[in-house]
Amino acid sequence: MMSLLHLDSSADHFDDSVSRRLTALFADTWRRLHGTAGYRYRDLAAEPVPPVTSAYATLGRRVERHGVVPAAGVTALAEDPAERREWALTLPLVTEVLAVDTVLLGVPMYNFSVPATLKAWIDRVSFPGAFTDPDGGGSLLGRTRVVVVTARGGAYGPGTPREAFDFQTPYLRAYFGNLGVTEENLSFVHAELTRAGDVPELGRFRTLAADSLTAARTAVIVLASRLANADTATMT
Template identity: 65%
Template sequence: MLLHIDSSADPTADSVTRRLTAHFARAWQERHGVTDYRHRDLTTTPVPPLTGAYTTLGRRVEREGFVPPAKVPALVESPAEAREWELTLPLITELAAADTVVLGIPMYNFSVPAALKAWIDRVTFPGAFAHPDTGESLLADTRVVAVMARGGAYGPDTGRESLDFQTPYLKAWSGRLGIRPDHLHLVVAELTRVDVLPQLAGREAAAAASLAAARARLVALAAA
């Protein structure tokens, strides 16, 4: 299954990440079919931020060791905890069912959007993706295609690489879930605000090349 997640606050076609994730999804469906596909828009259907009841339930689950999601309700002790689990379980189930996940991630203030962070916080529930007997990750074979768009440039030759908090964060988070490093694909389109930021004038060709390279890589990844 392909799980397609958009997190851009811009719901229109002006969003570069939405255009790119849609490009990947179309290419994927051409190869794999249109039925085994799920789209989640974190802007039109936001994931609620965590509450104290979530963290309390999470700590209780951690003390029990590797508890599979099916056994979590037995550890729920209040209506507030039950509500948090009700909000969380569908997201965990959806991610567990996916063979490939494509994430649309615009850079907001050097990092990921709050809408995506809320989803990440919920699905990263203690033990949700750990095998109950071995503790090994159930997501070891899951592919994650992270599609990032940045208004400026943050590559190694820009002097701004240290301001890129998307890449290290996504690597750390996916690794924490047990997704293999070779299954995390970071696809970046840079200089996407070249049309509106005066300081980027003259870099139109570089922006177009970055976008074209991102599109081409997504087609290749969809076909893999």
């Protein structure tokens, strides 16, 4: 059974959020092909992941001194209730990622980067050794696919005046690459100029905004279908 973990991080409600609508379109396409049994959804804005604390950092450093430690070993290394609480908050999120074939992220651009809700999730699942094979030392995410769907109020694509202001794409590319997600398994879909309809200075770009949204909608449908077909081919 193929599986998908769908994460949204926008502070906006569905009707006001381009990233939520695009990830929903991807998920709908995926579910039509695979069914609902392998689908898991987490709304990082509605149910925020608690920020990491000093107890998380202390436990993480202790684990690192022991090398790559399996989950049961981390539990044994926790020395007080605060550390056990931090690990209890962390392990289910790590387990979710390890249990799926594809991770889908909805990422609006906030101040040129990612929302704090997504950063809190990233900080917590990045527990030392969480995605490292305790036997061979390789990444446990070597075959995991990650799809990042972004929404930007302005234009930050290649060749635009604000290309250098895009800290979403390079950050997430570096982050997931460092975890062992391969470049071929990491996909980005961008919707640009999403504020052209309500910011007067961007009004002249409404046609470009509409074209970008149409292209993004097409891209998520094609990508969800392509990944589903690839999964089917792998199973046969």
